[in-house]
Amino acid sequence: MPYHKNKQQAFQAAQQGHKQALDANAQANLVQGQSSYGQELKHVKEEVNEAYAQIENALEVASDSQHKQLTQFQQDLKGLVDSVNNEQ
Template sequence: MPYHKNKQQAFQAAQQGMEDAQELYHEIVRDSANYGHQLKHLKQEVNEAYEQIENALEVASETQRTQLEKFQQDLSAIVNEVNQYH
């Protein structure tokens, strides 16, 4: 994904990345035959979301920064939850 200089675009990309990661996390069925594949996909989404958040933080307004930091905390919670099942 290209780096966004525009604050709003960068924030929206980070927000979308966060939503994608959360949606995938909620879809994972732990006892599913596809769990390993789903987990790999989730890790990719989380990594992309982290990257988008970092990019957005470089140009974020103070209000956006607060929300972006919340996104980072939410992603950390997802990673911690997933790691508990391994």
């Protein structure tokens, strides 16, 4: 049972990291063109890097259904990074 608990905790951490990265990006988009935009982009980068690490950890113990969702999280983050890079 502890294995299942760790699997679930790892997935939830990755899920939360994904959400925080998307939220940080949404906040950066709100202040685009303002003086705080650079700081917000830095925050987005930090959140994305942390989310990637959490996803990688979760993938090591993920069930098949979790694996599919985690892979989608990675694709979402890649799209977010590509979008930010194209704006600069």
